[in-house]
Amino acid sequence: MNEKHADLNEEKLVRLVKTQLDAESGNLDASTLTRLRQARRDAVSQLATPASSGTRRPFWRRAAAATALSVLALALMLTSLTPPDRQLDLIADDNEILTDEGGIELFAELDFYLWLENQDLGASDA
């Protein structure tokens, strides 16, 4: 008898709690419902993108990877337009400018000195 009474109490308790919890979940505020709905849609939207070996990467990551590859390809292409040996010559020229005993002023005024030299040669030819 006591056991039956205890069972009924438990049953009544569970029913009471369940009823109250159902009522509360049925009366959630608009803000909470909006957040839940958005979370659900964001989650389900993952299914809209085709799977790739069981994993999906977000669209922005794929776009970023494609862009990075394009930039790298462009850089390589531009670099390849200058022949390798010419690149070394350019580097060598720079070093020569920096280490020349005449100083950098010679190279800064190179056009003038070339003109002056031509004047001297013209004078000698004359």
Add this chain to the structure above:
Amino acid sequence: MLISGLESKPIEGEISLDTEQQMERFLAGIERRAFGIAKIAVGNREDALDLVQDAMFKLVQNYATRRPDEWRCLFLTILQNRIRDWYRRNKIRSRWRVWLDKLGWDSEESSNALELMPDHEPGDPAKLVASNCGMEAINAALQDLPQRQQQVFLLRAWEGLTPAETAAAMGISEGSVKTHYFRAVNKLKVLLAELQHE
């Protein structure tokens, strides 16, 4: 990632439009109760929403190709894992946030919480019952339960899981489920005695 009690691996396959619609319907049907379970567990709305959202994402990412009749247990298992992780991370911090949430303060105001906090104790379930705040009394009583008793009770009594399903979701034995449930019911009987006799 294997979920305790669920040994089979996901079957790889195409996701059909029908699966999307089924998943949408399933999540729409469970999201409110999931939020209720999470909110009772963590005591505040924001963390509860984060946990539910996380569980939704994990279910879709990892288990969308499973049979739809498995989604409920899988989802609740994921949710329980997230709740357990939350407890581990927020053991101390959560006590203050529950307090603030009960007082209706936003989390941004928590930095001033100590100065603004009143001196009286949080709501006592028996007193809330006396003032006819039934829902508040039940929430307070449920939050007063130890975490495992609370979650076992919610999964068994509210979500309607069997002892075996509850055990799988929580990663414990069926015997533990029955013990936790028995203790939760007895404690709730004491806390909610006034409501039962109305």
